[in-house]
Amino acid sequence: xxxxxxxxxxxxxxxxxxxQxxxxxxxxxxxxxxxxxxxxxxxxxxxLTLVAFAMLLWVFARTDLSVALVxxxxxxxxxxxxxxxxxxxxxEGSMLLWVTVLSVAGAFFAWLSRRTSGRTLxxxxxxxxxLALGFYAFLLTASNPFARLSPAPAEGRGLNPLLQDPxxxxxxxxxxxxxxxLSVAFSLAVGAMLTGEVDSKLARAMRPWVLAAWIFLTLGIxxxxxxxxxxxxxxxxxxxxxxxxxxxxxxxxxxxxxxxxNVLAARGxxxxxxxxxxxxAFSMSxxxxxxxxxxxxxxxxAFAIDPARGxxxxxxxxxxxxxxxxxxxxxxxxxxxxxxFELVSREAxxxxxxxxxxxxxGVVFVGTLYPLFAEALTGEKLSVGAPYFNSVAGPLALLxxxxxxxxxxxxxxxxxxxxxxxxxxxxxLAASALVTTIILAPRMGPLPRLGLTVAAWLAAASxxxxxxxxxxxxxxATWGMVLAHFGIAVALAGMAAxxxxxxxxxxxxxxxxxxxxxxxxxxxxxxNPTAGPNWTATEADLRATRGEGLLTxxxxxxxxxDPPTETNEAAIATVWNGQLYTVVGRPDGNGGWQIRLWWKPxxxxxxxxxxxxxxxxxxxxxxxxxxxxxxxxxxGRRGYA
Amino acid sequence: MKPKNxxxxxxxxxxxxxxxxxxxxxxxxxxxASYFYTPADVVAGKAEQGxxxxxxxxxxxxxxxxxxxxxxIRFVVTDGHARTPVAYRGIVPDLFREGSGMVAEGRxxxxxxxxxxxxxxxxxxxxxxxxxxxxxxxxxxKTLER
Numbered sequence: 001x002x003x004x005x006x007x008x009x010x011x012x013x014x015x016x017x018x019x020q021x022x023x024x025x026x027x028x029x030x031x032x033x034x035x036x037x038x039x040x041x042x043x044x045x046x047x048l049t050l051v052a053f054a055m056l057l058w059v060f061a062r063t064d065l066s067v068a069l070v071x072x073x074x075x076x077x078x079x080x081x082x083x084x085x086x087x088x089x090x091x092e093g094s095m096l097l098w099v100t101v102l103s104v105a106g107a108f109f110a111w112l113s114r115r116t117s118g119r120t121l122x123x124x125x126x127x128x129x130x131l132a133l134g135f136y137a138f139l140l141t142a143s144n145p146f147a148r149l150s151p152a153p154a155e156g157r158g159l160n161p162l163l164q165d166p167x168x169x170x171x172x173x174x175x176x177x178x179x180x181x182l183s184v185a186f187s188l189a190v191g192a193m194l195t196g197e198v199d200s201k202l203a204r205a206m207r208p209w210v211l212a213a214w215i216f217l218t219l220g221i222x223x224x225x226x227x228x229x230x231x232x233x234x235x236x237x238x239x240x241x242x243x244x245x246x247x248x249x250x251x252x253x254x255x256x257x258x259x260x261x262n263v264l265a266a267r268g269x270x271x272x273x274x275x276x277x278x279x280x281a282f283s284m285s286x287x288x289x290x291x292x293x294x295x296x297x298x299x300x301x302a303f304a305i306d307p308a309r310g311x312x313x314x315x316x317x318x319x320x321x322x323x324x325x326x327x328x329x330x331x332x333x334x335x336x337x338x339x340x341f342e343l344v345s346r347e348a349x350x351x352x353x354x355x356x357x358x359x360x361x362g363v364v365f366v367g368t369l370y371p372l373f374a375e376a377l378t379g380e381k382l383s384v385g386a387p388y389f390n391s392v393a394g395p396l397a398l399l400x401x402x403x404x405x406x407x408x409x410x411x412x413x414x415x416x417x418x419x420x421x422x423x424x425x426x427x428x429l430a431a432s433a434l435v436t437t438i439i440l441a442p443r444m445g446p447l448p449r450l451g452l453t454v455a456a457w458l459a460a461a462s463x464x465x466x467x468x469x470x471x472x473x474x475x476x477a478t479w480g481m482v483l484a485h486f487g488i489a490v491a492l493a494g495m496a497a498x499x500x501x502x503x504x505x506x507x508x509x510x511x512x513x514x515x516x517x518x519x520x521x522x523x524x525x526x527x528n529p530t531a532g533p534n535w536t537a538t539e540a541d542l543r544a545t546r547g548e549g550l551l552t553x554x555x556x557x558x559x560x561x562d563p564p565t566e567t568n569e570a571a572i573a574t575v576w577n578g579q580l581y582t583v584v585g586r587p588d589g590n591g592g593w594q595i596r597l598w599w600k601p602x603x604x605x606x607x608x609x610x611x612x613x614x615x616x617x618x619x620x621x622x623x624x625x626x627x628x629x630x631x632x633x634x635x636g637r638r639g640y641a
Numbered sequence: 642m643k644p645k646n647x648x649x650x651x652x653x654x655x656x657x658x659x660x661x662x663x664x665x666x667x668x669x670x671x672x673x674a675s676y677f678y679t680p681a682d683v684v685a686g687k688a689e690q691g692x693x694x695x696x697x698x699x700x701x702x703x704x705x706x707x708x709x710x711x712x713x714i715r716f717v718v719t720d721g722h723a724r725t726p727v728a729y730r731g732i733v734p735d736l737f738r739e740g741s742g743m744v745a746e747g748r749x750x751x752x753x754x755x756x757x758x759x760x761x762x763x764x765x766x767x768x769x770x771x772x773x774x775x776x777x778x779x780x781x782x783k784t785l786e787r
Binding site: 270273337338340341351355358359360361362363366367370371380381382383384385387388391392396506507508557565566567568583585586588589592594596 | 647648651654655657658659661662663665666667668669670672673674675676677693695707710711712730731732733735736746
């Protein structure tokens with residue numbers, strides 16, 4: 001009954017979404033005031049999808065094997081946490097989570113957005129309902145998560161062990177909150193283009209949503225990167241895998257939107273540009289969903305291959321993106337001109353930021369989708385990997401990071417004060433970083449060397465907006481911006497240090513033998529069998545030392561029986577200046593074991609930086625919400641001061 | 642700047658950005674996309690020597706040879722029509738087995754494929770799309786294990 005209740009809740013929610021859309025049409029055509037009705041419908045619709053999702057969690061928690069999805073993806077012997085997380089570790093469950101987040105975001109938007117103009121709110125809620133309708137149709141016709149299996153099997157098929165990890169419980173829901181949170185920005189942009197109310201008020205209504213979605217995307221990408229780093233056992237933190245790019249593309253678009261929205265909020269300029277970005281940001285979320293959920297690309301993450309579903313998702317993508325672009329083309333000429341600005345001004349700086357982010361987005365987009373097009377058009381099979389992305393997007397990102405140091409120092413409209421003097425310290429720091437690396441590490445690659453230089457520059461330059469006044473009186477949004485920009489410098493330093501200074505050792509060791517990697521001496525004590533709830537493993541016992549202190553690391557090779565799979569579990573020791581990363585391989589047949597060691601100086605800065613960027617977003621969001629509560633009128637002009 | 646001109650400038654900047662992105666991407670792709678080949682393509686001389694490419698096929702049964710250093714292996718990849726020897730230094734992925742599919746990234750050197758990375762079929766359901774066709778051929782009776 002539980003599964004049927006979930007399905008019924010989904011059908012009801014779909015019906016309400018249809019009603020919501022009809023109400024919007026009625027309001028726009030007949031000028032009816034449906035504000036209260038449409039809000040209630042949106043809230044109830046969100047609640048119903050929550051019910052459906054709770055039902056799915058329930059059947060997974062109980063391991064109800066008469067539900068096809070549970071039978072295919074769960075197992076009674078699985079640890080409870082992974083039974084729950086398994087609910088969204090598969091195609092249907094994750095699509096249900098997607099739709100749930102979409103409707104719940106719509107519900108919160110309907111509930112909280114008292115300040116949006118009435119007509120735009122109604123139009124935006126209608127657009128949100130139109131989005132939800134397509135995905136309800138997808139769920140109910142092509143990926144029903146509640147389908148029954150008769151007769152019920154005696155045991156489930158289990159969950160892919162790679163996904164049996166704490167990272168799974170946290171990572172996809174976080175990313176989805178980010179992906180789908182952008183739907184509100186999309187709907188608001190569509191709504192505002194329908195009603196013609198594209199102004200700074202709209203930007204202020206949109207900003208908290210974009211900021212919140214962006215925070216989740218940032219944290220989700222950071223967590224996903226760390227998950228891939230320790231779970232895949234390759235020692236890399238970013239693989240330019242299509243699935244990773246699928247989360248990076250919405251982030252790039254949302255980052256651009258986050259900056260242009262400030263121009264619209266503070267100065268009423270960049271109207272068409274901001275609307276375009278709002279449409280593109282959520283389009284990228286849908287592209288990402290399509291790439292991941294249709295399994296069209298070669299990818300270590302693509303667990304589902306099903307062309308029928310892919311076609312459905314592609315059709316949805318084409319309809320929504322196409323409709324939004326047509327609306328944009330029809331309405332863009334009617335936007336009133338924005339406030340003018342000079343070539344050297346905060347606005348111009350943000351335009352440059354947006355252009356660079358757009359170029360990077362375009363480069364990543366083309367690189368990710370090119371193999372698809374090439375195969376469809378010429379039948380040729382090819383893959384685009386790290387060499388392409390690093391060499392094309394890398395220099396652009398470094399240029400952007402350099403300019404981040406300058407942009408926030410410019411004044412709105414027209415910057416008259418010379419800023420060269422304020423940048424002396426960052427410039428000196430950058431120069432000394434460059435000289436130091438040339439002297440100490442003459443053979444370092446150009447990208448890591450420039451990376452360290454730019455990181456030193458940005459670390460100093462990013463805090464300048466807080467200097468020259470009492471930093472405690474600076475708005476929270478400024479603190480958030482400074483922290484996020486500083487986080488970019490930290491992450492960049494980690495990436496460059498990892499690329500430049502990683503040392504690696506791959507060898508066979510017998511128990512008692514010692515291997516050297518970087519400053520470390522690692523001794524293999526022995527290799528022992530061990531077992532977990534639903535796996536057995538061979539576990540190496542490694543003792544690592546560098547002068548004083550002793551670290552114990554226990555990398556494993558795990559063997560799962562349901563389904564039969566092996567995974568490599570790396571053991572990682574974190575010290576203040578980096579991580580020692582150890583993997584055990586196979587026996588060589590003569591009493592030795594393959595051991596792979598990496599010493600990765602300062603690699604932890606990558607994720608620390610990601611965390612700081614997200615934290616900066618949280619502080620800015622608090623600032624915006626708090627300021628709005630306190631003084632609704634003066635808030636817009638202060639913006640990202 | 643007058644508002645009209647400003648709009649014009651912004652639109653041209655946006656177009657320039659799109660153009661720059663496409664040109665940059667095209668340049669990068671021409672230099673750095675790595676193409677996928679099967680052993681039959683390699684024997685036919687389609688794959689260039691020394692460039693980064695991907696090689697896919699089945700690991701021939703009985704071909705995996707461990708090297709004396711303990712961490713290098715040599716094996717033969719076959720697509721049922723031709724065979725290519727592969728050399729790899731590193732820990733092979735969990736699902737790398739004789740008689741099962743794999744994709745290697747690396748370059749051809751004097752007839753041997755020197756692999757930097759080996760990707761194996763990841764679980765029971767996932768297989769690189771390139772290998773999907775091979776498996777279908779396999780089922781159709783073109784046996785790969787001669």
